[in-house]
Amino acid sequence: MSHWLQVAVQTPAHSGVAGPLTYRNALPLAPGTLVRVPLGTREVLGIVWAEVEHPPEGWSEATTRLVAGTLEGVPPLSAGWRSLVAFAAAYYQRALGEVALAALPPQLRDLSTVQLARRMKARARKAAAPPAPAEASAPDGQASSNSIALNDQQTLALQQFHSKPGPFLLFGATGSGKTEVYLHAVAELLARDPAAQALVMVPEINLTPQLEARFRSRFCALYGEDAVVSLHSGMTNPQRLKSWLAAHGGAARIVLGTRMAVFASMPGLKLIVVDEEHDPSYKQQEGARYSARDLAIYRGRLDGAKVLLGSATPSLESWHHSRPATADDPGGRYLRLAMPGRIGNGGFAKVRRVDMNHQPMKTVFSPPLLDAIRQRIARGEQAMVFLNRRGYAPVLHCADCGWKSECPHCSAFRVFHKIDRTLRCHHCGFTERVPRACPACGNIDIAPLGRGTERLEEHLAELLEGVTRPDGTPVRIVRIDADTTRLKGALESQLAQVHSGEVDVLVGTQMIAKGHDFRRITLVAAINPDGALFSSDFRAPERLFSLLMQSAGRAGRDAAFVAAQDSASEMWIQTFHPAHPLFEALKQHDYPAFAGRELREREVAGMPPFSFQALVRAEARTQEVAQAFLNAASAAAPALAAQPGLGAVLARVTRYGAVPMSLQRVANVERAQMLIESDSRMALQRFLAAWQDVLRQTRAQPAHKGLIRWAVDVDPLAI
Ligand code: ADP
Ligand code: ZN
Ligand code: ZN
Numbered sequence: 001m002s003h004w005l006q007v008a009v010q011t012p013a014h015s016g017v018a019g020p021l022t023y024r025n026a027l028p029l030a031p032g033t034l035v036r037v038p039l040g041t042r043e044v045l046g047i048v049w050a051e052v053e054h055p056p057e058g059w060s061e062a063t064t065r066l067v068a069g070t071l072e073g074v075p076p077l078s079a080g081w082r083s084l085v086a087f088a089a090a091y092y093q094r095a096l097g098e099v100a101l102a103a104l105p106p107q108l109r110d111l112s113t114v115q116l117a118r119r120m121k122a123r124a125r126k127a128a129a130p131p132a133p134a135e136a137s138a139p140d141g142q143a144s145s146n147s148i149a150l151n152d153q154q155t156l157a158l159q160q161f162h163s164k165p166g167p168f169l170l171f172g173a174t175g176s177g178k179t180e181v182y183l184h185a186v187a188e189l190l191a192r193d194p195a196a197q198a199l200v201m202v203p204e205i206n207l208t209p210q211l212e213a214r215f216r217s218r219f220c221a222l223y224g225e226d227a228v229v230s231l232h233s234g235m236t237n238p239q240r241l242k243s244w245l246a247a248h249g250g251a252a253r254i255v256l257g258t259r260m261a262v263f264a265s266m267p268g269l270k271l272i273v274v275d276e277e278h279d280p281s282y283k284q285q286e287g288a289r290y291s292a293r294d295l296a297i298y299r300g301r302l303d304g305a306k307v308l309l310g311s312a313t314p315s316l317e318s319w320h321h322s323r324p325a326t327a328d329d330p331g332g333r334y335l336r337l338a339m340p341g342r343i344g345n346g347g348f349a350k351v352r353r354v355d356m357n358h359q360p361m362k363t364v365f366s367p368p369l370l371d372a373i374r375q376r377i378a379r380g381e382q383a384m385v386f387l388n389r390r391g392y393a394p395v396l397h398c399a400d401c402g403w404k405s406e407c408p409h410c411s412a413f414r415v416f417h418k419i420d421r422t423l424r425c426h427h428c429g430f431t432e433r434v435p436r437a438c439p440a441c442g443n444i445d446i447a448p449l450g451r452g453t454e455r456l457e458e459h460l461a462e463l464l465e466g467v468t469r470p471d472g473t474p475v476r477i478v479r480i481d482a483d484t485t486r487l488k489g490a491l492e493s494q495l496a497q498v499h500s501g502e503v504d505v506l507v508g509t510q511m512i513a514k515g516h517d518f519r520r521i522t523l524v525a526a527i528n529p530d531g532a533l534f535s536s537d538f539r540a541p542e543r544l545f546s547l548l549m550q551s552a553g554r555a556g557r558d559a560a561f562v563a564a565q566d567s568a569s570e571m572w573i574q575t576f577h578p579a580h581p582l583f584e585a586l587k588q589h590d591y592p593a594f595a596g597r598e599l600r601e602r603e604v605a606g607m608p609p610f611s612f613q614a615l616v617r618a619e620a621r622t623q624e625v626a627q628a629f630l631n632a633a634s635a636a637a638p639a640l641a642a643q644p645g646l647g648a649v650l651a652r653v654t655r656y657g658a659v660p661m662s663l664q665r666v667a668n669v670e671r672a673q674m675l676i677e678s679d680s681r682m683a684l685q686r687f688l689a690a691w692q693d694v695l696r697q698t699r700a701q702p703a704h705k706g707l708i709r710w711a712v713d714v715d716p717l718a719i
Pocket of ligand 3: 407408409410425426427428429430666667
């Protein structure tokens with residue numbers, strides 16, 4: 001007698017197998033049980049999805065393979081977790097097994113049942129040892145002794161949070177104490193409910209150390225060292241497995257992580273915080289292209305957990321969803337909590353625009369900005385200068401024949417990195433030594449064109465030559481970008497130099513503009529932010545505004561320091577378009593004005609959040625093949641109208657023609673995309689689900705055998 005089980009396993013993408021596979025087992029297995037099952041010639045990890053009474057048609061004991069073993073000691077994944085994964089797979093148009101297995105720590109897939117059992121035993125031994133002498137008395141409602149008393153606006157926000165179901169959008173200025181509100185919300189939850197768990201998400205790993213330190217110092221004394229765990233891609237596989245097991249077993253009360261953490265198995269989940277919810281890095285950019293922020297909202301509903309999104313510059317989607325009710329609009333489904341003031345009543349950085357039309361040609365640092373930086377250094381304050389481009393120069397150029405350092409494999413230039421004298425493609429990685437002479441004409445006078453952070457740092461060092469700090473020592477500059485932080489621990493040590501005051505000027509990419517709680521920076525400068533003002537991507541202004549507002553928020557975070565210095569914090573913008581409304585709104589620190597205008601424009605143009613989009617991307621050796629595939633699949637779509645209910649769906653969905661992607665060729669692969677749009681999320685979803693088969697059939701036709709791959713991106717961030 002066999003039990004028939006549907007088991008989710010990782011099947012190859014687009015194999016056409018979207019659902020779980022059928023296996024049998026002598027004993028019943030609860031849904032959510034982790035098992036090892038044969039797949040082809042291998043044995044792989046699987047998750048029991050359901051037991052079915054009868055084998056599928058045509059299946060028999062003889063043709064159905066047996067489950068090879070169960071992962072003893074790992075409790076089954078909950079129904080809520082399985083619903084989350086199933087929803088994500090359906091919504092983002094991927095196979096269930098792919099999403100489910102990718103949501104588990106890699107080592108769980110790789111370890112044999114024996115290896116895992118050994119690990120679990122070791123953990124159990126450790127856990128049985130007497131716990132670290134935590135504050136012996138149970139937490140009594142009030143959080144730990146190092147808790148900070150909230151101010152009025154924080155108290156009010158927290159009161160609303162407690163009295164309503166949410167979801168909430170905490171719209172709090174930079175430095176208004178949002179993190180402190182998260183800490184209190186978590187503290188109160190954990191104290192009230194001994195089984196409760198909280199998930200706290202941050203956009204990037206580079207922000208986790210500081211936040212982790214804050215959470216650890218607040219909670220480890222109360223709940224033990226294991227109470228706070230992290231989950232992000234910067235961890236080793238054994239670390240990730242350890243954190244995951246702690247969360248899954250309930251020992252971890254708080255999980256801090258990046259977007260992947262939205263899938264953490266947390267049986268006691270009662271609160272989800274999404275910090276800097278506007279950040280694009282919450283959207284996964286490969287495989288299942290999920291939005292961790294959107295899934296957090298869904299998961300909150302599934303698990304009965306409160307969801308708290310926070311930002312000083314919310315995404316226009318969240319802003320729209322949290323609009324208050326009016327006479328003719330019932331309002332959004334989120335509740336907006338506002339914290340407009342800064343801690344210590346610190347002022348916001350004064351925004352100063354430098355009109356670059358009135359500066360000498362090729363000016364990099366305008367004289368007034370340079371002067372302001374010098375003054376800050378002389379007073380022992382710090383300045384931060386950012387430019388969103390790393391490397392020395394984006395292009396190397398021959399003035400004689402016009403040669404440029406194009407990448408032979410991509411439709412992009414290779415970037416000049418002076419430090420190791422290389423030309424590197426930031427898209428495919430192709431790297432070569434800088435040629436001694438122009439490869440086209442032999443001219444030895446080839447020169448960098450434009451600048452990146454490496455050149456900016458070099459230039460600034462020349463301009464600040466001889467400038468000294470109050471103690472008479474020479475000015476110190478540090479650069480922080482993806483190049484300087486490649487080595488493990490490099491970012492932490494560079495940030496520590498800033499925090500300790502060892503450096504005076506910080507040069508970097510947007511990496512430094514986000515989230516960090518710098519205490520002594522009083523001047524922030526955006527060297528050349530104009531690029532995004534006229535981008536073809538309709539989300540570019542939103543991203544620029546939030547980046548500039550966030551950057552401005554790095555200045556003057558310590559009101560007492562600024563006051564003691566008798567100083568005022570400033571945000572400098574060098575621009576050729578000083579009167580642009582985006583900069584006007586920035587000057588007033590008026591996010592609502594900016595958001596209101598953008599939303600009106602989007603409503604008129606029928607763009608998100610007033611419409612819903614998906615992109616289908618195709619890759620091939622030639623652009624024609626990539627586009628032909630998309631256009632053929634689109635041309636075949638009307639036949640879907642024959643299926644029940646799909647006629648009405650098709651009528652509400654617009655399919656645009658295939659076009660090259662803005663970065664058309666990467667690593668010798670041509671890329672094309674097709675935009676699909678609807679005024680109804682449901683119609684778009686139903687269309688995509690039905691169209692999957694058409695795409696697969698089209699792909700199978702001989703005419704399209706040159707196609708390399710295709711993929712759907714639902715709610716894409718960049719068009
Ligand atoms: P945000 O997350 O909004 O940028 P933070 O929570 O990081 O702001 O707070 C900014 C700084 O102010 C931090 O150093 C924090 O410790 C401090 N802070 C926050 N709330 C309070 C408070 N109620 N009283 C005193 N200091 C506070
Ligand atoms: Zn040349
Ligand atoms: Zn390349």
